[in-house]
Amino acid sequence: MSKKPKLLWLQSLTCNGNSHSFFNHSDLFSILSHFELIHFPLIDTKYTLEDVLNKRVNCDILIIEGSIKHGLEKCGVDIATLIDYYANEAKYIITAGTCATFGGMFKEYDSDNINGFAFDRDKAIDNFSKFRKKLISLPGCPIHPKWLSYVLLMIANKKNIPLDDKNRPQELYSITVHTGCVRNEYFEWKIDTHGFGHKEGCSFYENGCQGPFTRGSCNKILWNDVSSKTIIGTPCFGCTEPDFPKERLFFTKTNMGIPQKMPLEVPKRAYLTITGVAKSFNIKRLERKLIEYNNDN
Amino acid sequence: MTKKELKRESIIQASLKLFSSNGFHKTTIPDIAKVLGMSVGNLYNYFKSKDILAKEIIKYTSEILGQEIKKVNILDISSEEKIKKIVELYFKMAEEKPEMIEYFLRVYLSHREVFSDGCEGMLCVSGFVTEIMIFFDDGVERGELRDQDFFSAFGLFMGYLGGMVFLKGENILPKELHEYIDDISKNIYNALKV
Ligand code: SF4
Numbered sequence: 001m002s003k004k005p006k007l008l009w010l011q012s013l014t015c016n017g018n019s020h021s022f023f024n025h026s027d028l029f030s031i032l033s034h035f036e037l038i039h040f041p042l043i044d045t046k047y048t049l050e051d052v053l054n055k056r057v058n059c060d061i062l063i064i065e066g067s068i069k070h071g072l073e074k075c076g077v078d079i080a081t082l083i084d085y086y087a088n089e090a091k092y093i094i095t096a097g098t099c100a101t102f103g104g105m106f107k108e109y110d111s112d113n114i115n116g117f118a119f120d121r122d123k124a125i126d127n128f129s130k131f132r133k134k135l136i137s138l139p140g141c142p143i144h145p146k147w148l149s150y151v152l153l154m155i156a157n158k159k160n161i162p163l164d165d166k167n168r169p170q171e172l173y174s175i176t177v178h179t180g181c182v183r184n185e186y187f188e189w190k191i192d193t194h195g196f197g198h199k200e201g202c203s204f205y206e207n208g209c210q211g212p213f214t215r216g217s218c219n220k221i222l223w224n225d226v227s228s229k230t231i232i233g234t235p236c237f238g239c240t241e242p243d244f245p246k247e248r249l250f251f252t253k254t255n256m257g258i259p260q261k262m263p264l265e266v267p268k269r270a271y272l273t274i275t276g277v278a279k280s281f282n283i284k285r286l287e288r289k290l291i292e293y294n295n296d297n
Numbered sequence: 298m299t300k301k302e303l304k305r306e307s308i309i310q311a312s313l314k315l316f317s318s319n320g321f322h323k324t325t326i327p328d329i330a331k332v333l334g335m336s337v338g339n340l341y342n343y344f345k346s347k348d349i350l351a352k353e354i355i356k357y358t359s360e361i362l363g364q365e366i367k368k369v370n371i372l373d374i375s376s377e378e379k380i381k382k383i384v385e386l387y388f389k390m391a392e393e394k395p396e397m398i399e400y401f402l403r404v405y406l407s408h409r410e411v412f413s414d415g416c417e418g419m420l421c422v423s424g425f426v427t428e429i430m431i432f433f434d435d436g437v438e439r440g441e442l443r444d445q446d447f448f449s450a451f452g453l454f455m456g457y458l459g460g461m462v463f464l465k466g467e468n469i470l471p472k473e474l475h476e477y478i479d480d481i482s483k484n485i486y487n488a489l490k491v
């Protein structure tokens with residue numbers, strides 16, 4: 001029997017969101033059974049944190065969570081240097097979350113000195129050319145547990161993972177969050193939702209939904225296997241994108257009523273032509289409430 | 298363009314002139330056929346009814362105006378300069394091809410019943426409205442125009458230009474349209490700037 005790949009999860013500047021997200025995977029232990037777990041912040045292993053810090057362990061797969069800040073010490077160890085050491089060791093490096101991938105939320109604190117492991121927002125930095133052959137980028141704030149399990153199981157099964165130009169798995173990031181949203185019909189006919197949490201309308205025009213220009217599969221691989229932000233009637237914040245977080249996340253920036261940001265790779269002229277046509281019609285069914293609640297019951 | 302497309306366009310152009318000068322209701326399909334030297338039956342091969350022809354004309358004029366504005370939109374110049382160019386081209390069109398603008402004002406806006414089915418909302422004028430949207434969007438993005446409701450800006454710009462052409466058509470304007478270009482461009486810019 002071949003030896004199981006050794007899995008090491010290291011944290012830099014992080015809120016622990018990704019480890020918690022993965023910890024909630026409904027099949028967590030079945031997935032982990034394919035690996036020898038060296039260290040994961042939420043599960044005991046036969047190795048201690050000291051073993052990890054003192055480089056007494058090996059790893060095949062390194063998962064990095066959190067933004068990188070050179071000189072940042074944890075437990076008296078320069079964490080960036082430690083990550084670098086295991087990155088050289090590993091056969092695969094997975095940056096789990098937008099912080100580890102692009103800098104994310106923590107980069108806002110000290111934009112010049114805090115970055116992702118291989119990217120400074122959307123710009124590739126040294127680590128990208130150095131590790132590009134074994135790097136897998138999994139942005140998300142946090143990542144969906146199944147995005148990570150997809151990658152891990154592909155590795156465990158020695159399958160090739162097609163990646164895009166930022167080393168994101170195409171399976172997960174070649175579509176936008178808009179793909180599969182239950183509000184697509186409202187988007188097509190340009191019918192807005194007014195407020196939050198309603199069943200009707202689309203959040204693109206007022207509430208700042210970034211689904212149409214955010215790469216991710218939130219509406220294909222549902223959260224908790226049941227829903228997504230856009231389905232329940234809150235906007236997508238674009239948390240998988242290199243420029244996350246932006247400002248005024250519940251608000252669509254418009255220029256004279258025209259949304260400033262267009263759906264991914266859609267020219268404004270094309271969008272406006274279609275919009276003008278769609279807006280010219282009133283589709284009664286889409287203007288009605290989906291459910292008329294009867295106050296008596 | 299194929300022969301058929303050329304013919305189609307010549308029908309549109311001839312009827313555009315007739316509708317604008319003689320009025321929509323007074324112009325008949327036989328009148329149009331006569332001007333073109335073609336049979337009524339053959340004309341019906343191209344357009345099944347006068348109403349359909351009317352709608353095709355508004356799409357046609359809107360496209361042409363849209364294409365002209367697009368040429369301005371893609372220039373690397375300020376919004377102020379673009380406004381002047383749009384005013385220029387609009388007035389030039391009104392002077393050289395008055396039927397285009399007349400058609401819009403005297404047929405499209407005055408016979409809404411003809412256009413209610415098939416030209417709802419922006420449907421038949423989207424070629425032109427889209428370019429105005431792009432112009433506004435770009436101006437706000439560049440920090441040159443004030444962000445406001447689209448229609449309050451659109452009405453100011455296009456209502457103003459249409460109004461001037463209308464006054465010209467009624468022979469009320471003492472001067473030629475092009476003599477107003479500078480002042481009108483300035484007024485529009487002052488009203489729309491940040
Ligand atoms: S709510 Fe967002 S993701 Fe859903 S259809 Fe509208 S724009 Fe797309």
Ligand code: SF4
Nearest residue numbers: 216218236237238239
């Ligand atoms: S819906 Fe948008 S903000 Fe929410 S997790 Fe998905 S990508 Fe991130």
